[in-house]
Amino acid sequence: MQNSLLILTGHSKGLGRAILDAYLQKDEFEIIGISRTKLGLNTPNLTEISMDFSEIGVMEDAFTRLFPLGDFKQIILINNAGWIGEVKSVGNLQVKDLSSQISINLLAPMCLTNAFVAAFRNTKARKTICNISSGAASKPVEGWGGYCSTKAGLEMFTKVAAKESKDPKLRYFSVAPGVVDTQMQDEIRQADSQDFPQIERFKNYKKNGNLSSPESVAAKIVYLLENQDRFQDVIQDVRNFDLP
Numbered sequence: 364m365q366n367s368l369l370i371l372t373g374h375s376k377g378l379g380r381a382i383l384d385a386y387l388q389k390d391e392f393e394i395i396g397i398s399r400t401k402l403g404l405n406t407p408n409l410t411e412i413s414m415d416f417s418e419i420g421v422m423e424d425a426f427t428r429l430f431p432l433g434d435f436k437q438i439i440l441i442n443n444a445g446w447i448g449e450v451k452s453v454g455n456l457q458v459k460d461l462s463s464q465i466s467i468n469l470l471a472p473m474c475l476t477n478a479f480v481a482a483f484r485n486t487k488a489r490k491t492i493c494n495i496s497s498g499a500a501s502k503p504v505e506g507w508g509g510y511c512s513t514k515a516g517l518e519m520f521t522k523v524a525a526k527e528s529k530d531p532k533l534r535y536f537s538v539a540p541g542v543v544d545t546q547m548q549d550e551i552r553q554a555d556s557q558d559f560p561q562i563e564r565f566k567n568y569k570k571n572g573n574l575s576s577p578e579s580v581a582a583k584i585v586y587l588l589e590n591q592d593r594f595q596d597v598i599q600d601v602r603n604f605d606l607p
């Protein structure tokens with residue numbers, strides 16, 4: 364009996380894929396996964412939607428009809444899709460890439476959050492919106508102007524939405540996942556050292572086995588979402604707690 368709903372962006376790889384795999388173990392969940400790539404898994408409780416968040420025109424009408432109505436006990440939105448973008452210093456950025464990055468990292472989760480609140484305003488379900496943040500939301504990193512700014516913007520949007528909310532059955536979280544061994548880290552290690560002075564530090568994370576596995580981070584995110592009473596603040600970082 365599927366009486367819970369998960370909407371997960373960026374489900375096709377990295378952290379999102381690990382979150383997907385964790386929720387696929389939970390029979391009560393109907394899952395909607397949204398990425399550009401469809402995995403084509405043979406799992407009846409997963410519906411995959413192919414969407415490119417860098418194209419805002421596609422999103423505007425798609426978002427309004429994204430959420431299924433049903434008698435759910437709980438509904439979770441995890442805005443996980445993200446892009447590190449061009450690793451370049453200010454003055455060398457390309458407007459087109461910057462615009463795509465803002466759409467993927469900031470506009471899409473803002474629009475999805477907005478559409479989620481509108482769609483489920485009158486449901487009695489317990490609702491959670493979990494926006495995947497980054498340490499870069501509060502720390503300036505050379506070469507990551509677009510990334511830091513979009514993550515900072517999303518964190519602030521999450522705090523504003525939480526402050527506005529009068530719905531006792533709706534919780535918001537902005538969760539930093541730590542440094543995770545995914546394709547995003549591959550892209551970071553391929554940056555030019557001129558544009559990204561911290562490149563050796565990031566190469567060493569990989570070399571010295573200091574990256575978290577997507578599975579271990581997904582397990583912490585699931586724990587947080589299942590034990591919300593233990594996490595009072597909107598802003599969370601998986602590095603600040605251990606699994607029991």
Ligand SMILES: NC(=O)c1ccc[n+]([C@@H]2O[C@H](COP(=O)([O-])OP(=O)(O)OC[C@H]3O[C@@H](n4cnc5c(N)ncnc54)[C@H](OP(=O)(O)O)[C@@H]3O)[C@@H](O)[C@H]2O)c1
Nearest residue numbers: 373375376377378398399400416444445542543545546547
């Ligand atoms: N890895 C880290 O160390 C780290 C650290 C801090 C925060 N984070 C955050 O964690 C989240 C997951 O990152 P990750 O490391 O797992 O990255 P990843 O391995 O690069 O995966 C990114 C996911 O986002 C989706 N995505 C990218 N561009 C998209 C687009 N234009 N439209 C729709 N979906 C798109 C990708 O799917 P498709 O390619 O199929 O579209 C993929 O499923 C991101 O929000 C990231 O900022 C990661």
